[in-house]
Amino acid sequence: MTFEEAVPPRIPALRRALQMARKHPLGVFGVVVVAALMLTGIFAELVAPYDPLAPNRTTKAFAELAAPVDAQTDVFTVKDGADLGHGQTVGIDSEEIIVLIIEGNTITVQRGAEHTEPTSHDAGAALGSSTVDSVSGPSAKHPFGTDRLGRDVLSRTIFGARISLMIGLVAILFGVTVGSFLGVISGYIGGLVDSVIQRSVDALLAFPPVVLLLAIITVIGDEDSAVRTFLAHHTPVPQGTFLGVPDFLSIFVISLAIGLAVVASVARVVRGAVLSIKENVYIEAARAMGASDSRIMWRHILPNVAALIVILASITLPLAILAEAAVSFLGVGVPPPVPSWGADMTGPNRELALSGTWWPVFFPGLALSLVVLGFNMLGDAFRDISDPRLRGALGSGNGRGL
Amino acid sequence: MRNYILRRLLILIPIMLGVSFLTFAMFRMIPGDAAVLRCQLGCTPEVLNDLRHEMGLDRPWYQQYGDWLWDVGHGDLGKSLTESRLPVTTELDRRLPITGELLVMTMIMALLLGIPPGVISAIRPGTPLDWLARLGSVLWLSIPSFWLGILVIAFGVSWFNWTPPQFGRGYVPFMDDPWVNLQQFFFPSLVLALAIAAAIMRLTRSSLLEVLGNDYIRTAWSKGLRERTVVMRHALKNALIPVLTIVGLQVGALIGGSVIIESVFNLNGVGKYVLEAILRRDFFVVQSVVLLFAVAFVTANLVVDILYGWLDPRIRYG
Numbered sequence: 001m002t003f004e005e006a007v008p009p010r011i012p013a014l015r016r017a018l019q020m021a022r023k024h025p026l027g028v029f030g031v032v033v034v035a036a037l038m039l040t041g042i043f044a045e046l047v048a049p050y051d052p053l054a055p056n057r058t059t060k061a062f063a064e065l066a067a068p069v070d071a072q073t074d075v076f077t078v079k080d081g082a083d084l085g086h087g088q089t090v091g092i093d094s095e096e097i098i099v100l101i102i103e104g105n106t107i108t109v110q111r112g113a114e115h116t117e118p119t120s121h122d123a124g125a126a127l128g129s130s131t132v133d134s135v136s137g138p139s140a141k142h143p144f145g146t147d148r149l150g151r152d153v154l155s156r157t158i159f160g161a162r163i164s165l166m167i168g169l170v171a172i173l174f175g176v177t178v179g180s181f182l183g184v185i186s187g188y189i190g191g192l193v194d195s196v197i198q199r200s201v202d203a204l205l206a207f208p209p210v211v212l213l214l215a216i217i218t219v220i221g222d223e224d225s226a227v228r229t230f231l232a233h234h235t236p237v238p239q240g241t242f243l244g245v246p247d248f249l250s251i252f253v254i255s256l257a258i259g260l261a262v263v264a265s266v267a268r269v270v271r272g273a274v275l276s277i278k279e280n281v282y283i284e285a286a287r288a289m290g291a292s293d294s295r296i297m298w299r300h301i302l303p304n305v306a307a308l309i310v311i312l313a314s315i316t317l318p319l320a321i322l323a324e325a326a327v328s329f330l331g332v333g334v335p336p337p338v339p340s341w342g343a344d345m346t347g348p349n350r351e352l353a354l355s356g357t358w359w360p361v362f363f364p365g366l367a368l369s370l371v372v373l374g375f376n377m378l379g380d381a382f383r384d385i386s387d388p389r390l391r392g393a394l395g396s397g398n399g400r401g402l
Numbered sequence: 403m404r405n406y407i408l409r410r411l412l413i414l415i416p417i418m419l420g421v422s423f424l425t426f427a428m429f430r431m432i433p434g435d436a437a438v439l440r441c442q443l444g445c446t447p448e449v450l451n452d453l454r455h456e457m458g459l460d461r462p463w464y465q466q467y468g469d470w471l472w473d474v475g476h477g478d479l480g481k482s483l484t485e486s487r488l489p490v491t492t493e494l495d496r497r498l499p500i501t502g503e504l505l506v507m508t509m510i511m512a513l514l515l516g517i518p519p520g521v522i523s524a525i526r527p528g529t530p531l532d533w534l535a536r537l538g539s540v541l542w543l544s545i546p547s548f549w550l551g552i553l554v555i556a557f558g559v560s561w562f563n564w565t566p567p568q569f570g571r572g573y574v575p576f577m578d579d580p581w582v583n584l585q586q587f588f589f590p591s592l593v594l595a596l597a598i599a600a601a602i603m604r605l606t607r608s609s610l611l612e613v614l615g616n617d618y619i620r621t622a623w624s625k626g627l628r629e630r631t632v633v634m635r636h637a638l639k640n641a642l643i644p645v646l647t648i649v650g651l652q653v654g655a656l657i658g659g660s661v662i663i664e665s666v667f668n669l670n671g672v673g674k675y676v677l678e679a680i681l682r683r684d685f686f687v688v689q690s691v692v693l694l695f696a697v698a699f700v701t702a703n704l705v706v707d708i709l710y711g712w713l714d715p716r717i718r719y720g
Contacts, residue, residue: 026540199416199417199420200420200424202416202417202420203417203420203421203423203424204424206417206418206420206421206696206699206700207421207424207692207695207696208654208655208657208658208661208695208696208699209654209655209658210657210658210659210661210662211657211658211661211676211692211695214661214677214680215425215428215429215680215688215692216428218429218680218681218683219428219429219431225431226431322546325546325548326546326548326662329548329662330661330662330665330677331681332680332681345548345549345552350552353552353553353555353556354552354555354556354559354565355559356556356559356560357556358553358556358557358560361549361552361553361556362553365546365549365552365553368546368549369544369545369546369549370544372543372544372545372546373540373541373544373545376540376543376544377540380540
């Protein structure tokens with residue numbers, strides 16, 4: 001086999017991209033899903049049909065009878081302006097006892113009542129016992145249905161994309177930066193520094209990942225933890241709503257925790273690469289020219305592990321998104337009422353699911369699975385393409401890759 | 403060989419010390435300890451101090467850590483800091499069989515779901531079967547276990563009116579009632595096994611493809627052996643060696659997964675125990691259980707390394 005046969009000639013970039021796309025339909029699927037995640041995350045306000053936090057109380061039997069005066073209050077007007085007379089009846093709205101006070105053609109919902117006597121009223125029968133129970137199945141108005149508080153599941157899923165993306169990016173940026181820094185130092189300096197860093201990495205990697213993450217979150221996620229207090233008082237990290245996300249500080253702290261959990265493995269991999277790079281002649285040449293250690297590390301070695309670092313980041317990003325969902329699911333992640341895919345699968349929504357109301361849990365999980373699937377397919381295609389031995393034989397279905 | 407095992411066991415000691423010290427240090431950094439959490443409304447500083455004293459939390463940290471380490475060395479894993487003051491070992495007696503059964507069943511399912519499709523996919527590359535297996539593996543890798551778990555329960559209830567028997571009934575040991583016991587563990591294990599099966603399937607496929615390209619396989623073919631013999635007797639044995647590594651590495655993921663899946667399927671195993679302990683700041687429980695997890699994880703990898711040499715005599719332990 002001659003050289004020309006072994007390494008196929010280069011083709012113009014655009015044509016090559018199209019060729020790749022044809023040979024890697026699954027990779028294209030990955031690109032589309034990841035792009036969709038980014039766009040929905042960034043433009044959530046434009047895409048979402050409703051406010052993800054605003055309860056919507058006009059569903060089920062009640063919706064057929066009355067419409068709300070406005071979204072914020074619990075006052076409803078009876079459709080067609082029919083007069084229902086006067087009286088009150090008792091209903092249940094998401095485990096809370098409510099009193100419906102009927103005055104002619106308006107119905108006022110009173111919440112937080114302890115015990116009440118229903119006065120007999122004809123409208124009471126019409127409203128049914130589960131009067132303003134806000135859960136409603138998928139419908140034309142709410143394609144993904146509404147949850148326990150009557151919030152639109154579609155809108156929450158869309159805003160969940162933003163939270164996932166935000167946490168994933170911050171976590172990876174932080175974790176990969178710190179990990180690479182430690183890896184380069186550990187690999188280049190060696191000696192005692194290397195031993196200390198590597199033994200710590202050993203200990204960290206001996207933890208089951210989920211347990212480590214839970215422990216870190218408990219430590220730094222606490223209301224008055226040192227990290228949180230420091231971030232709140234000495235850094236510009238906003239505490240309230242930021243970029244349409246309520247309680248941004250908590251979310252930032254969780255991102256840091258997830259980032260910390262990936263530091264160890266990044267440091268280990270980068271160190272390995274640095275160990276082999278540092279043996280190159282050009283490093284020796286740089287040293288002979290009088291370059292300082294820090295110059296060699298950050299100007300000569302770092303650019304050479306940059307590609308590896310980017311690959312590490314792309315592998316860990318979906319893991320970080322999954323990790324966020326997992327800890328939120330376990331109840332130590334994103335606090336309510338922030339729309340997070342993981343958090344929406346737990347608590348009251350989970351109890352609803354266990355009694356057959358599947359949609360508030362189903363759709364956020366579906367979105368999460370799709371995004372991770374997209375990243376995985378993108379990664380697979382990327383691995384196929386980046387292996388130059390396979391160039392020309394792409395997509396033949398044989399060997400390597402998947 | 404014996405020297406190698408001994409050396410690996412010796413390396414274990416500093417790693418375990420590191421793990422235990424890290425957990426210890428992390429949990430001391432949390433503001434508000436178990437005493438604060440136990441102290442209800444109207445708790446005076448005196449009561450709080452008494453509680454701290456009773457739990458031994460008022461001593462210097464090195465004393466607390468040293469004492470705990472001494473006790474662990476003597477097989478005493480400490481006591482829970484909650485009102486019950488239950489020794490960790492008592493809880494583990496009750497919970498280890500549950501987690502153990504979950505992990506073993508998961509591993510068996512992962513191997514059953516991973517190896518056969520991997521083999522089929524490797525001996526028939528490019529066929530619809532291959533595509534199906536590969537697509538399945540990407541899917542299983544991407545679906546979060548907790549979501550799938552909830553859906554299994556939710557659709558089980560609404561379509562078949564079936565709930566896993568541990569809801570409301572508690573754990574039933576295999577010896578008492580094998581049928582109920584298997585019902586309790588079937589779905590949690592299946593859900594947990596899918597991602598691991600996917601990893602096993604992918605590795606089986608690529609490793610078998612590589613082995614099938616070897617000269618000795620061509621020799622086997624040219625001798626006129628049946629495909630079955632070539633694949634099963636000659637190729638698969640060698641192809642499964644790298645698969646073993648993945649199995650070892652997956653033990654860590656498996657333990658982490660058990661924390662989540664036990665909470666989804668209401669199994670009172672060790673995973674659920676440690677989750678509750680973390681939320682309650684129950685230091686000693688977390689410390690001891692995390693140490694146990696780390697030991698299990700590192701030992702699993704050691705066993706895999708030893709098996710490796712036994713299966714592949716070319717590997718020498720240096």
